[in-house]
Amino acid sequence: MAVTGVILFLFVVAHLLGNLKIFEGPAAFDAYAEGLRTVGAPFFGRGWLLWIARVVLIVAVLAHMWAAIETTRASWRARPVSYRRLEPVETTYAARTMRWGGVLIVVYVIYHLLDFTFGRVNPSFVPGDVYHNVVASLRVGPVAAAYIAAMVVLGLHLYHGTWSALQTLGLNRPPTGGWRRGVAAAIAVLIAGAYISIPVAVLAGMLR
Amino acid sequence: MRVTLHVWRQPGPELAGVFVRYDMTDVSPDMSFLEMLDVLNQQLLARQDDPIAFDHDCREGICGACGMVINGRPHGPRRATTTCQLHMRSFPDGAELWIEPWRARAFPVIKDLVVDRGAFDRIIQAGGFITARTGSAPEANSLLVPKADADLAMDAAACIGCGACVAACPNASAMLFVAAKVSHLGLLPQGQPERAARVVGMVAQMDAEGFGACSNHGECMAACPKEISIDFIARLNRDYLKAVVSHPSSVVRGDGGSNG
Incomplete structure (x- = not known):
């Protein structure tokens, strides 16, 4: 769970850094999208590295989901008779919503791929014209709102996931006890906020 | 002080359990939680009822025998306190307390609040x-x-x-x-x-x-x-x-x- 989580976290960061190139204008953004296909040339052929990354990500997503389902089932089995009530003391909203948050993120990713990779739900999809596709989709109010909501869910998932993965991998040590949750929260807010800046910029007319 | 208890009563491992209500009066705020249950058990014995089974040993907070979930918190509301070291003054007068055993498949209930x-x-x-x-x-x-x-x-x-x-x-x-x-x-x-x-x-x-x-x-x-x-x-x-x-x-x- 933690290992696949780290892989997916690194993807989320890399994807964000790529996405932010949209603020450099259509030419830079489309060149970046094209660059994802030509990177590694001439050693790698066109799109090879992209497909290797996609395969790694698909495997990581499936393994992450499998681990989540297994641990959830183990936990449900572990308490056949539930409490009348169990008062939460230490846990966070983010920790309690990891499972539903994960489901929402899967739904979001499917929509996101249909929108920008397959172009099925995009209002005016033009293959290769990535900047146009992004703006065309996010200009629609409800779509932008859904993207923003999904990034809030992602931020919550990352907040618990970041420090939780370090805990599972045995990297948390007593000296960092006072601030590691704060750092995890800051990372989550930074990532979610940076992603949200794109639909907000489109709605505000900064990207057109 | 007065307290209303809802205690999980389960006659045996394979039998169904239910919450049973007990109204306690004249509870001293200086009693420990287990002493309060002792008093209740004396009253139950006096009227030929089955006393509530619960684990306890040293009553000094160091043996690990006692423990029950009180209002959704294991060992009750005080931090760093075992049930035996919890005093009734931790609760307001007239408090309504729901008392349950540890609940886990690996800790099957033996009777009432006692788990294996x-x-x-x-x-x-x-x-x-x-x-x-x-x-x-x-x-x-x-x-x-x-x-x-x-x-x-x-x-x-x-x-x-x-x-x-x-x-x-x-x-x-x-x-x-x-x-x-x-x-x-x-x-x-x-x-x-x-x-x-x-x-x-x-x-x-x-x-x-x-x-x-x-x-x-x-x-x-x-x-x-x-x-x-x-x-x-x-x-x-x-x-x-x-x-x-x-x-x-x-x-x-x-x-x-x-x-x-």
Whole structure:
């Protein structure tokens, strides 16, 4: 769970850094999208590295989901008779919503791929014209709102996931006890906020 | 003071349980929670009713025998306090208290509020000890232990095995208990030879007992009467990963390796 989580976290960061190139204008953004296909040339052929990354990500997503389902089932089995009530003391909203948050993120990713990779739900999809596709989709109010909501869910998932993965991998040590949750929260807010800046910029007319 | 109790009454392991309401008057705020139940049991005996079964022993907060979930909190509302050390003054007059046993598949109810915590004993038997006879306390300077390690080992060794961590965990996981037991030996020189086998064996037994999977909520730490930190869970994970890398055969056998 933690290992696949780290892989997916690194993807989320890399994807964000790529996405932010949209603020450099259509030419830079489309060149970046094209660059994802030509990177590694001439050693790698066109799109090879992209497909290797996609395969790694698909495997990581499936393994992450499998681990989540297994641990959830183990936990449900572990308490056949539930409490009348169990008062939460230490846990966070983010920790309690990891499972539903994960489901929402899967739904979001499917929509996101249909929108920008397959172009099925995009209002005016033009293959290769990535900047146009992004703006065309996010200009629609409800779509932008859904993207923003999904990034809030992602931020919550990352907040618990970041420090939780370090805990599972045995990297948390007593000296960092006072601030590691704060750092995890800051990372989550930074990532979610940076992603949200794109639909907000489109709605505000900064990207057109 | 007056309190209204709703106590989980379950006549036996395979029988269904229900909450039964008891209205108590003239409760002294200076009574411990268990003394309050003692008074109730005297009243129940006087009218030929079955008294409420609950575990208790030292009543000094150091044996780990007592424990019940009071209003959704294992050992009740006070931090770092066992049920026997909880006083009725912790509750307002007229309080309504819901009292339940620890709930986990690995802790089956024997009767009322008494659960079978034999799973913890079997986890200890799977590696929570040092095989070699260590004799009486050694001369202080013959075996050097850094002060920081000694303190940390002591913090982990404070675990009394009450099971509140399992009771509080949304996943009914026993990670804090196992982490404490693995860590207090793993931090000391005497614990080193069997360190890898210990962690692998104890984790395998924990899984076999049917505890849930830790998802780092931290509820165990909040419920622990000895305030054992979840940093020990990170240490357990670290030890486990190291053991898997350095002693892969012990994982396959799942018997704790060399001392199996």
